[in-house]
Amino acid sequence: MPAKPRSLLGIEPLSSRQILDFLASARKMNPARPSNKLRGRRVALLFYENSTRTRVSFEIAAKALGASTVVIHTSSSSAEKGESLKDTGLTLRSIVDAIVVRHPSSGSPNLLARILDIPIINAGDGMHEHPSQALLDAFTILQHKKTLKGLKIVTVGDIFHSRVARSDAILFSRLGAQLTLCGPEILLPDAAAQLGPGIRIERDMDKAVAGADVVMMLRVQQERLSGMKINVDEYVSQYQLTAARMRLAKKNAIIMHPGPMIRGMELTDEVADSPQSVVLEQVLNGVKVRMAILAALLGGKR
C-alpha cells in the first residue's frame, strides 16, 4: 500500500497512518469557505442505489473544492438498458477525473479500480464497506473524545447487512478502540468478531451498553433481509436504545446513527432528540471528511 492511496475502496486497505491523515486533513476543511483546490476537475457520482445524504454530501464536498460534479442515477443511466458496470466505467473514464460509486454489489468499486486508472471512491458497496462514513464517524467521535485508543464503543443492531458497521469496526479496532458489537445472531453472526483485533460480541444490550463512551445505533435493513424473519416487538424490547438503557452508559457518552434513523424501532424519540445525540454533527462532518478524501485523491499533480 503506497503512502497515498489512489482510490478509497474501503477502510480495510488503509493503514492507521492513512486514516489519521484523512482525519487531520478533514479538520482543515470548511464547506462554508469554498476553495479552488480542485478547480477544473470533474467528479462523477455514480449511484446504483438510492441515497440522499451520502450523494448530497459528496456533491457539496466536491463543489466546495471547486470541482464540477455530474450525478448519474441508475434510473437515468444506461445501466437500465443492460450496460455493464465495466462499460459504464470505461465511458465515464474518458470524461471525468474520478468516480464516486454506490452500488448494491459488494466489491463493485474494486472492479472499477481494477479496470480504470482514475481514483474510485467507494460510497457504499453492498454489505461490504462505506469508508467515508467510518471516517466521518471517527471524526465526530474525536470532536467529543480525546482519542479512540481504549475508548468503549458499542454498535447495536443489524450488523450483518451494514457496510457502515464493517467499515466502523475495522477503523475503530485499527485505532485501538474497545469495540463491542450487539445484536441477535441472525443480524450479527459470530464471524463479525474477526473483523479486527479486540472486537467483542455481546448479545445482551444492557451489558453491551454498560460503561460505554459511544453508542452507535444501526437500522434494521428490511430491504436486504431476503427471507430472514425478524420479530419486531421482540427486537424492540431487546435492542432498542431507550433513555433507561442510555443511563447504563457513561454520563458523557454520545449517541450516533449513520441514518436513515427509524424512530420507534432502533431508538426512541427521546433518545434521538437528546443532547447526547450527535447525529446532526455527523451529517456536517460528512462534508468535511469527503472534502478531505476528494482533496487527497484528486489534488496535487494533474
Add this chain to the structure above:
Amino acid sequence: MSETLLIRGGLLIDPAQRIEEPRDLLIRNGSIAEVAKPGTLKGADKVIQVKNLVVAPGFVDLHAHLREPGQSHKETIATGTAAAAAGGFTSVCAMPNTAPVNDSPAITRWMRDPERGAVVNVFPIAAATVGSAGEKLSDYRELVAEGAVAVSDDGRPILDDNIMRDALSAAARLGIPVIQHAEDTRLTKGSPMNLGATSFRLGLRGQPREAEWKIVERDVRLAHETKAALHVAHISTLEGLDLVRMGRKAGARVTAEVCPHHFLFTEENCTDYDTRYKMNPPLRTAADREAMLQGLLDGTVDAIATDHAPHALYEKEVEFDRAMYGITGLEVAFAAAVTELHRRRKAPLSRVIELLTTNPARIVNLEGRGTLAKGSIADITLIDPKARWKYDVRKTRSKSRNCPYDGMEFHGKVVATIVGGRVVYEG
C-alpha cells in the same frame, strides 16, 4: 498393412499394472501391441524417442463443461478437446448442462458425432432427470446405448430423496454411476462464496458447508441402500470427504473427485473480488484445502477432475455476486497436481498419474483405457515431470480465459498426447 508406432526410451508408469520401469511400447491399429524391455522391440514404421520422459496412460477427466450444444460462445467441443489434449487428457467426460440439457439420445449422439471436431475422446455424461429439473428420470438405457457413461444433474443437484434413490437404482441396473454435485441449493441462493469470516468481511452471502456435506451424507446412505455406484463430484469440504471415507468403510460404493483449485486455493483468494476465484463449490478454508490434499494422498479421493468451466469475459468481468461460476482448467490440472502433490507433498508420481488415469477410467467403466497393458487402447500421455513452465492464458486453446492459473509457475509438463495411436498434441 497397418502402420506401427514405437515409443522408445521412456519410463512407463502404469498404476493399473503397478509398473514403473523403463519400457518400450509398440502400437498397432490404435492399440498397445507390445510392452517390452528397452531395446527389444524393432521394426516399426515410425519411432518416437522419448529419453527422460514418462510414458503414462492418457488422462481421463471426469468433469468438464464443453458447452455444446448451445453455448458455443464459451467453448465448443473442438476447442474444449484441443485444450484437453494440451493438458494431456485423452478422454473427457462432458457434463450435460448444455442448452438444451443433454437428457436425450439425440443430443448424446450429436455430441459424439465426428462433425464436432473433437481431438480427444468425448464421453457424454447424460442428465439424470429430464431437463435436469429433478422431477422425472431420463431414459438411462437409451442414453447409455448412445454412449453416455454416467448420469448427473451437475449444477442442479437432485434434492428429492425418492428421485435420487430411483436414479441410483436405475443407474445400477445399467452398471453406470450417478455423479452428484452435492449442494443443497435451498441453502445457497445468491451466495457466491464460502460462508465464514471471509465472506462476512467481504459483505458477501456465503454457502454454508452443510449445504455440501448434508447432501453427501444422504447420497452415501442411499447408495448403500441401493448398492449403486455414487460418484461425488468436486468435493470441497472436510466433512464431505469424511463421509465418503466412512461410507466406503461401511461398504457403500462411493467414489470422489477433487479439483485442482480446491487443493491449491482457499476462500482468501476471493479477497479482491477477483471473479476468477468464483466457482461452485466455492473455495473453502485452509483446513478444507489441507483435508483435500490428505484425501488425495491417503487414497480417500479417487480422482482429480478439472470442472473445466469456460465463460466469456463479459460473463466474468462483472460484479462478484453477478459473475458466472467456474474456471477453465484442462490445460493445467496435471501440472497443478505434480507441483502440489508430487513436489510439495512428496506423493509418488505414480499416485498423481493414478488419480488422472486408472481411477477415473474405472469409475466410468472406460474399457481398455486408463492403462497401457498389452491389448488396451493406445491413449498415451508423454510427460516431462521435471520441466518448469509458466502458464500463459493468452495462449490457451480454450475459447475462454477465465482462469486464475494465468501467470502461475508449475512443475511437470505434457510433452505429447496420443489418442488411439495418433499424436494429437505436441508441446
